[in-house]
Amino acid sequence: xxxxxxxxxxxxxxxxxxxxxxxxxxxxxxxxxxxxxxxxxxxxxxxxxxxxxxxxxxxxxxxxxxxxxxxxxxxxxxxxxxxxxxxxxxxxxxxxxxxxxxxxxxxxxxxxxxxxxxxxxxxxxxxxxxxxxxxxxxxxxxxxxxxxxxxxxxxxxxxxxxxxxxxxxxxxxxxxxxxxxxxxxxxxxxxxxxxxxxxxxxxxxxxxxxxxxxxxxxxxxxxxxxxxxxxxxxxxxxxxxxxxxxxxxxxxxxxxxxxxxxxxxxxxxxxxxxxxxxxxxxxxxxxxxxxxxxxxxxxxxxxxxxxxxxxxxxxxxxxxxxxxxxxxxxxx
Ligand code: PYC
Numbered sequence: 665x666x667x668x669x670x671x672x673x674x675x676x677x678x679x680x681x682x683x684x685x686x687x688x689x690x691x692x693x694x695x696x697x698x699x700x701x702x703x704x705x706x707x708x709x710x711x712x713x714x715x716x717x718x719x720x721x722x723x724x725x726x727x728x729x730x731x732x733x734x735x736x737x738x739x740x741x742x743x744x745x746x747x748x749x750x751x752x753x754x755x756x757x758x759x760x761x762x763x764x765x766x767x768x769x770x771x772x773x774x775x776x777x778x779x780x781x782x783x784x785x786x787x788x789x790x791x792x793x794x795x796x797x798x799x800x801x802x803x804x805x806x807x808x809x810x811x812x813x814x815x816x817x818x819x820x821x822x823x824x825x826x827x828x829x830x831x832x833x834x835x836x837x838x839x840x841x842x843x844x845x846x847x848x849x850x851x852x853x854x855x856x857x858x859x860x861x862x863x864x865x866x867x868x869x870x871x872x873x874x875x876x877x878x879x880x881x882x883x884x885x886x887x888x889x890x891x892x893x894x895x896x897x898x899x900x901x902x903x904x905x906x907x908x909x910x911x912x913x914x915x916x917x918x919x920x921x922x923x924x925x926x927x928x929x930x931x932x933x934x935x936x937x938x939x940x941x942x943x944x945x946x947x948x949x950x951x952x953x954x955x956x957x958x959x960x961x962x963x964x965x966x967x968x969x970x971x972x973x974x975x976x977x978x979x980x981x982x983x984x985x986x987x988x989x990x991x992x993x994x995x996x
Contacts, residue, residue: 667985670715672727673768675760677974678948679914682760683715683727685745686770696734697741698881701750701784704743710992712745714984717993723747723910726754728761730770733782740771741782747908747995752882753785753834755918755950755970759802762790763974766799783807785834785882803971805955809833809922810965811930812874820864828868830885833922833968836874837889837905838864848892849904854912854945861888861906877961889920899943909995915972916942916950922968925952930964948972 671687690708694700704712716725724747731741742761744754751757762779765771773779779790786807793800813830816838820826823846829839842848849857868885876882888906895902905913905920913920921942928934940952949972956967984991 667983670711670982670984672715672980672982673764673976674978674980675764675974675976677756677760677763677915678944678950678972679946680756681725682757682764682974683721683725683980684761684764684770685711685715685727685729686768689729692731692743697731697743697782697784698752698879700731700741701743701752702881705750709750712750713993714991715982716745716747717995719990720982720984720993721747723908724914726757728754728757730761730765733780735782738780738782738787739773740765740779743784747911748886750784751835751886751919753783753788753807753919755804755806755834755921756913756915756972758783758788758790758804758918759972760974762792762802763799764976766792766794767797767976783834785879799974801971801973803969804918805967805969806918806922807834808958808960808965809926809968810960810963811927812836812963813872816868816872818864818867818871820860820867822863823860826864829927830872830874831923831927832876833924833926834919835887835923836885837887837920837923838868838885839924839927840864840888840890842891849890849902849945850892854904857890857904857912858906858910861890862909864888865906887917887920889917889924891924894943895947896943896949898941899949900939900941902943902945904945912945914944914946915948916944918950918970918972921950921952921970925954925968926966929954929957929966
Protein backbone atom coordinates (compact mmCIF):
# COMPACT_ATOMS: atom_id res chain seq x y z
CA UNK A 665 0.00 0.00 0.00
CA UNK A 666 1.58 3.31 -1.03
CA UNK A 667 0.99 6.36 1.08
CA UNK A 668 2.32 9.75 -0.06
CA UNK A 669 2.38 12.96 1.96
CA UNK A 670 2.46 16.41 0.39
CA UNK A 671 3.31 19.43 2.50
CA UNK A 672 1.34 22.34 1.08
CA UNK A 673 1.12 26.01 1.96
CA UNK A 674 -2.32 27.32 1.10
CA UNK A 675 -3.04 30.92 0.16
CA UNK A 676 -5.41 32.99 -1.92
CA UNK A 677 -4.70 35.68 -4.48
CA UNK A 678 -7.42 38.31 -4.39
CA UNK A 679 -9.86 35.55 -3.38
CA UNK A 680 -8.73 32.68 -5.64
CA UNK A 681 -6.92 29.70 -4.06
CA UNK A 682 -3.25 28.85 -4.51
CA UNK A 683 -1.90 25.62 -3.01
CA UNK A 684 1.90 25.57 -3.20
CA UNK A 685 3.27 22.03 -2.88
CA UNK A 686 6.41 22.69 -0.82
CA UNK A 687 7.20 19.03 -0.07
CA UNK A 688 6.46 15.76 -1.87
CA UNK A 689 6.45 17.04 -5.46
CA UNK A 690 8.09 14.76 -8.07
CA UNK A 691 11.51 15.25 -9.63
CA UNK A 692 10.82 16.02 -13.28
CA UNK A 693 12.80 15.33 -16.46
CA UNK A 694 13.32 18.15 -18.93
CA UNK A 695 15.66 20.96 -19.91
CA UNK A 696 13.13 23.70 -19.10
CA UNK A 697 9.70 24.12 -17.44
CA UNK A 698 7.89 23.42 -20.73
CA UNK A 699 9.56 19.99 -21.02
CA UNK A 700 9.06 19.32 -17.31
CA UNK A 701 5.36 20.17 -17.72
CA UNK A 702 5.12 17.49 -20.44
CA UNK A 703 6.91 14.99 -18.17
CA UNK A 704 4.54 15.79 -15.27
CA UNK A 705 1.46 15.37 -17.49
CA UNK A 706 2.73 11.99 -18.72
CA UNK A 707 3.87 10.48 -15.42
CA UNK A 708 2.52 12.40 -12.45
CA UNK A 709 -0.83 13.89 -13.35
CA UNK A 710 -2.40 11.85 -10.51
CA UNK A 711 -0.73 14.27 -8.08
CA UNK A 712 -2.56 17.21 -9.65
CA UNK A 713 -5.86 15.31 -9.54
CA UNK A 714 -5.35 14.22 -5.92
CA UNK A 715 -4.45 17.71 -4.67
CA UNK A 716 -6.84 19.78 -6.79
CA UNK A 717 -10.08 17.79 -7.00
CA UNK A 718 -12.48 16.85 -4.21
CA UNK A 719 -12.18 15.56 -1.52
CA UNK A 720 -8.76 17.24 -0.95
CA UNK A 721 -9.44 20.19 -3.22
CA UNK A 722 -12.50 21.76 -4.83
CA UNK A 723 -13.79 23.17 -8.13
CA UNK A 724 -11.72 26.36 -7.95
CA UNK A 725 -8.50 24.77 -6.63
CA UNK A 726 -5.26 25.84 -8.21
CA UNK A 727 -1.65 25.37 -7.19
CA UNK A 728 2.02 25.16 -8.04
CA UNK A 729 5.24 23.23 -7.48
CA UNK A 730 8.69 24.85 -7.38
CA UNK A 731 11.73 23.56 -9.31
CA UNK A 732 15.36 24.60 -9.63
CA UNK A 733 15.81 27.02 -12.53
CA UNK A 734 17.33 25.64 -15.73
CA UNK A 735 19.25 28.86 -16.35
CA UNK A 736 21.68 29.89 -13.57
CA UNK A 737 20.74 33.57 -13.76
CA UNK A 738 17.12 32.78 -12.82
CA UNK A 739 15.82 32.15 -9.28
CA UNK A 740 13.21 29.42 -9.61
CA UNK A 741 11.01 27.38 -11.97
CA UNK A 742 7.25 26.98 -11.42
CA UNK A 743 4.84 24.28 -12.55
CA UNK A 744 1.17 25.29 -12.38
CA UNK A 745 -1.37 22.63 -11.43
CA UNK A 746 -5.10 23.22 -11.55
CA UNK A 747 -8.47 21.53 -11.90
CA UNK A 748 -8.23 22.31 -15.65
CA UNK A 749 -4.80 20.73 -16.08
CA UNK A 750 -1.25 22.06 -16.04
CA UNK A 751 -1.46 25.63 -17.29
CA UNK A 752 1.45 27.05 -19.31
CA UNK A 753 1.13 30.18 -17.16
CA UNK A 754 -1.11 31.34 -14.32
CA UNK A 755 -1.17 34.94 -13.08
CA UNK A 756 -3.01 34.59 -9.79
CA UNK A 757 -0.98 31.39 -9.22
CA UNK A 758 2.25 33.35 -9.72
CA UNK A 759 1.23 36.12 -7.30
CA UNK A 760 0.27 33.57 -4.63
CA UNK A 761 3.33 31.39 -5.25
CA UNK A 762 5.75 34.33 -4.99
CA UNK A 763 4.06 35.56 -1.79
CA UNK A 764 4.33 32.11 -0.19
CA UNK A 765 7.86 31.45 -1.47
CA UNK A 766 9.22 34.73 -0.08
CA UNK A 767 7.27 34.79 3.21
CA UNK A 768 8.09 31.15 3.96
CA UNK A 769 11.73 31.42 2.85
CA UNK A 770 11.34 28.76 0.14
CA UNK A 771 13.32 30.81 -2.38
CA UNK A 772 16.18 33.23 -1.80
CA UNK A 773 16.18 35.81 -4.59
CA UNK A 774 19.54 36.88 -5.97
CA UNK A 775 18.32 40.49 -5.78
CA UNK A 776 15.84 41.34 -2.99
CA UNK A 777 12.56 42.61 -4.43
CA UNK A 778 13.09 40.82 -7.74
CA UNK A 779 12.44 37.20 -8.63
CA UNK A 780 13.37 35.72 -12.01
CA UNK A 781 10.85 33.00 -12.72
CA UNK A 782 10.83 30.23 -15.35
CA UNK A 783 7.31 29.10 -16.28
CA UNK A 784 6.23 26.59 -18.97
CA UNK A 785 5.09 29.57 -21.10
CA UNK A 786 8.42 31.38 -20.73
CA UNK A 787 10.36 33.81 -18.58
CA UNK A 788 8.39 36.00 -16.13
CA UNK A 789 10.05 38.77 -14.13
CA UNK A 790 8.67 39.54 -10.68
CA UNK A 791 8.95 42.76 -8.68
CA UNK A 792 7.58 42.47 -5.17
CA UNK A 793 7.32 44.76 -2.17
CA UNK A 794 7.60 43.73 1.47
CA UNK A 795 6.67 45.25 4.81
CA UNK A 796 8.47 43.31 7.52
CA UNK A 797 7.84 39.61 6.86
CA UNK A 798 4.80 40.28 4.67
CA UNK A 799 4.80 40.52 0.89
CA UNK A 800 2.42 43.40 0.19
CA UNK A 801 2.30 43.33 -3.61
CA UNK A 802 3.58 41.28 -6.52
CA UNK A 803 3.93 42.62 -10.06
CA UNK A 804 4.60 40.08 -12.78
CA UNK A 805 5.88 41.08 -16.19
CA UNK A 806 4.23 38.43 -18.26
CA UNK A 807 5.08 36.58 -21.45
CA UNK A 808 4.23 38.07 -24.84
CA UNK A 809 0.45 38.40 -25.25
CA UNK A 810 -1.53 38.97 -28.44
CA UNK A 811 -4.96 39.01 -30.05
CA UNK A 812 -5.07 35.71 -31.94
CA UNK A 813 -8.44 35.96 -33.73
CA UNK A 814 -11.22 38.53 -34.06
CA UNK A 815 -14.96 38.35 -34.69
CA UNK A 816 -15.40 34.57 -34.53
CA UNK A 817 -19.10 33.79 -34.83
CA UNK A 818 -20.53 30.76 -33.10
CA UNK A 819 -23.97 29.60 -32.06
CA UNK A 820 -24.23 28.90 -28.33
CA UNK A 821 -27.30 26.83 -27.39
CA UNK A 822 -29.40 28.87 -24.93
CA UNK A 823 -27.68 32.16 -25.83
CA UNK A 824 -27.92 32.31 -29.61
CA UNK A 825 -25.32 33.67 -31.99
CA UNK A 826 -22.18 35.09 -30.33
CA UNK A 827 -19.27 37.01 -31.84
CA UNK A 828 -16.08 36.62 -29.82
CA UNK A 829 -12.36 37.41 -29.97
CA UNK A 830 -9.60 35.01 -28.94
CA UNK A 831 -6.48 36.34 -27.22
CA UNK A 832 -3.42 34.74 -25.65
CA UNK A 833 -1.96 35.90 -22.33
CA UNK A 834 -0.30 32.65 -21.20
CA UNK A 835 -3.46 30.63 -22.00
CA UNK A 836 -5.92 31.06 -24.87
CA UNK A 837 -9.07 33.01 -23.93
CA UNK A 838 -12.34 33.45 -25.78
CA UNK A 839 -13.38 36.98 -24.81
CA UNK A 840 -17.15 37.40 -24.77
CA UNK A 841 -17.96 41.12 -24.78
CA UNK A 842 -21.59 42.39 -24.62
CA UNK A 843 -23.62 41.02 -27.56
CA UNK A 844 -26.83 41.90 -29.35
CA UNK A 845 -28.66 39.39 -27.11
CA UNK A 846 -27.19 40.39 -23.71
CA UNK A 847 -25.30 43.24 -22.04
CA UNK A 848 -22.67 41.42 -19.99
CA UNK A 849 -22.04 39.28 -16.93
CA UNK A 850 -24.52 41.27 -14.83
CA UNK A 851 -27.30 39.59 -16.88
CA UNK A 852 -26.35 36.09 -15.61
CA UNK A 853 -25.78 34.06 -12.47
CA UNK A 854 -22.40 32.38 -11.93
CA UNK A 855 -24.08 29.00 -12.59
CA UNK A 856 -25.35 30.21 -15.96
CA UNK A 857 -21.91 31.53 -16.94
CA UNK A 858 -20.36 28.17 -16.02
CA UNK A 859 -22.97 26.27 -18.00
CA UNK A 860 -22.64 28.43 -21.15
CA UNK A 861 -18.84 28.49 -20.87
CA UNK A 862 -18.59 24.71 -20.95
CA UNK A 863 -20.66 24.54 -24.12
CA UNK A 864 -18.85 27.45 -25.77
CA UNK A 865 -15.35 26.14 -25.04
CA UNK A 866 -16.18 22.68 -26.37
CA UNK A 867 -17.80 24.10 -29.47
CA UNK A 868 -15.03 26.60 -30.27
CA UNK A 869 -12.32 23.97 -29.82
CA UNK A 870 -14.23 21.66 -32.19
CA UNK A 871 -14.62 24.42 -34.81
CA UNK A 872 -11.17 26.08 -34.58
CA UNK A 873 -7.55 25.27 -33.75
CA UNK A 874 -5.65 27.57 -31.43
CA UNK A 875 -1.91 26.90 -31.23
CA UNK A 876 0.87 29.15 -30.04
CA UNK A 877 2.96 30.05 -33.12
CA UNK A 878 6.30 29.50 -31.31
CA UNK A 879 5.39 26.57 -29.01
CA UNK A 880 2.99 23.91 -30.23
CA UNK A 881 2.68 22.36 -26.75
CA UNK A 882 0.51 25.39 -25.92
CA UNK A 883 -2.73 24.65 -27.68
CA UNK A 884 -6.48 24.80 -27.26
CA UNK A 885 -8.90 27.31 -25.83
CA UNK A 886 -8.87 26.67 -22.07
CA UNK A 887 -10.65 29.70 -20.62
CA UNK A 888 -13.68 31.87 -21.38
CA UNK A 889 -13.54 35.51 -20.28
CA UNK A 890 -16.94 37.20 -20.01
CA UNK A 891 -17.04 40.96 -19.61
CA UNK A 892 -19.55 43.35 -18.06
CA UNK A 893 -20.24 46.38 -15.89
CA UNK A 894 -17.74 47.25 -13.16
CA UNK A 895 -18.71 47.32 -9.49
CA UNK A 896 -16.22 50.01 -8.45
CA UNK A 897 -15.95 53.41 -10.16
CA UNK A 898 -12.12 53.06 -10.10
CA UNK A 899 -12.08 49.88 -12.20
CA UNK A 900 -11.39 50.05 -15.94
CA UNK A 901 -13.24 46.82 -16.68
CA UNK A 902 -14.66 43.69 -15.05
CA UNK A 903 -14.57 40.01 -15.98
CA UNK A 904 -15.75 36.56 -15.03
CA UNK A 905 -13.18 33.98 -16.13
CA UNK A 906 -14.30 30.38 -16.48
CA UNK A 907 -11.74 27.54 -16.08
CA UNK A 908 -11.74 23.83 -15.35
CA UNK A 909 -15.28 22.45 -15.52
CA UNK A 910 -17.00 24.50 -12.86
CA UNK A 911 -14.79 27.40 -11.82
CA UNK A 912 -15.23 31.15 -12.05
CA UNK A 913 -11.97 32.80 -11.04
CA UNK A 914 -12.36 34.79 -7.81
CA UNK A 915 -9.32 36.88 -8.76
CA UNK A 916 -9.28 39.14 -11.84
CA UNK A 917 -7.15 36.43 -13.55
CA UNK A 918 -3.59 37.36 -14.51
CA UNK A 919 -3.37 35.62 -17.87
CA UNK A 920 -6.95 36.74 -18.65
CA UNK A 921 -6.01 40.35 -17.81
CA UNK A 922 -2.97 40.02 -20.09
CA UNK A 923 -5.10 38.56 -22.90
CA UNK A 924 -7.69 41.31 -22.52
CA UNK A 925 -5.06 44.04 -22.54
CA UNK A 926 -3.68 42.52 -25.76
CA UNK A 927 -7.20 42.62 -27.23
CA UNK A 928 -7.71 46.27 -26.17
CA UNK A 929 -4.25 47.20 -27.49
CA UNK A 930 -4.94 45.62 -30.90
CA UNK A 931 -8.24 47.53 -31.08
CA UNK A 932 -6.59 50.85 -30.10
CA UNK A 933 -8.41 51.00 -26.71
CA UNK A 934 -5.33 50.79 -24.44
CA UNK A 935 -1.95 52.49 -24.78
CA UNK A 936 1.47 51.61 -23.38
CA UNK A 937 1.79 52.71 -19.73
CA UNK A 938 -1.93 53.34 -19.06
CA UNK A 939 -3.33 51.64 -15.95
CA UNK A 940 -5.85 48.89 -16.67
CA UNK A 941 -7.64 48.15 -13.39
CA UNK A 942 -9.31 44.80 -13.88
CA UNK A 943 -12.07 43.74 -11.50
CA UNK A 944 -12.96 40.13 -10.74
CA UNK A 945 -16.38 38.56 -10.39
CA UNK A 946 -16.20 39.21 -6.61
CA UNK A 947 -14.85 42.76 -7.04
CA UNK A 948 -11.14 42.19 -6.22
CA UNK A 949 -8.69 44.07 -8.46
CA UNK A 950 -5.43 43.66 -10.39
CA UNK A 951 -3.62 46.60 -12.00
CA UNK A 952 -2.38 45.83 -15.49
CA UNK A 953 -0.14 47.86 -17.82
CA UNK A 954 1.39 47.46 -21.24
CA UNK A 955 5.14 47.51 -20.62
CA UNK A 956 6.33 46.93 -24.20
CA UNK A 957 4.86 46.95 -27.68
CA UNK A 958 6.04 44.18 -29.97
CA UNK A 959 4.87 41.73 -32.66
CA UNK A 960 4.52 37.99 -33.13
CA UNK A 961 4.33 36.49 -36.61
CA UNK A 962 3.30 39.87 -38.01
CA UNK A 963 0.56 40.35 -35.39
CA UNK A 964 0.54 43.21 -32.88
CA UNK A 965 1.59 42.00 -29.44
CA UNK A 966 2.45 43.33 -26.00
CA UNK A 967 4.47 42.49 -22.93
CA UNK A 968 1.96 43.20 -20.14
CA UNK A 969 2.46 43.51 -16.41
CA UNK A 970 -0.11 42.55 -13.77
CA UNK A 971 0.02 43.54 -10.11
CA UNK A 972 -1.92 42.07 -7.20
CA UNK A 973 -1.62 40.66 -3.69
CA UNK A 974 -2.05 37.36 -1.85
CA UNK A 975 -2.43 36.11 1.72
CA UNK A 976 -1.36 32.80 3.24
CA UNK A 977 -4.27 30.89 4.80
CA UNK A 978 -2.64 27.79 6.28
CA UNK A 979 -0.37 24.77 6.26
CA UNK A 980 -1.69 21.51 5.00
CA UNK A 981 -0.10 18.05 5.22
CA UNK A 982 -2.11 16.15 2.64
CA UNK A 983 -2.11 12.37 2.62
CA UNK A 984 -2.82 10.38 -0.54
CA UNK A 985 -3.19 6.73 0.34
CA UNK A 986 -3.75 4.07 -2.34
CA UNK A 987 -6.30 2.32 -0.14
CA UNK A 988 -8.57 5.38 -0.41
CA UNK A 989 -11.01 4.86 -3.33
CA UNK A 990 -10.93 8.66 -3.80
CA UNK A 991 -7.14 8.94 -3.53
CA UNK A 992 -6.90 10.58 -6.95
CA UNK A 993 -9.95 12.81 -6.56
CA UNK A 994 -13.32 12.93 -8.25
CA UNK A 995 -15.60 15.38 -10.00
CA UNK A 996 -19.39 15.38 -9.96
O1 PYC B 1 -4.72 34.17 -12.96
O2 PYC B 1 -3.93 33.47 -14.88
C1 PYC B 1 -4.68 33.37 -13.92
C2 PYC B 1 -5.61 32.22 -13.87
C3 PYC B 1 -5.74 31.22 -14.77
C4 PYC B 1 -6.75 30.38 -14.30
C5 PYC B 1 -7.20 30.88 -13.13
N1 PYC B 1 -6.48 32.01 -12.88
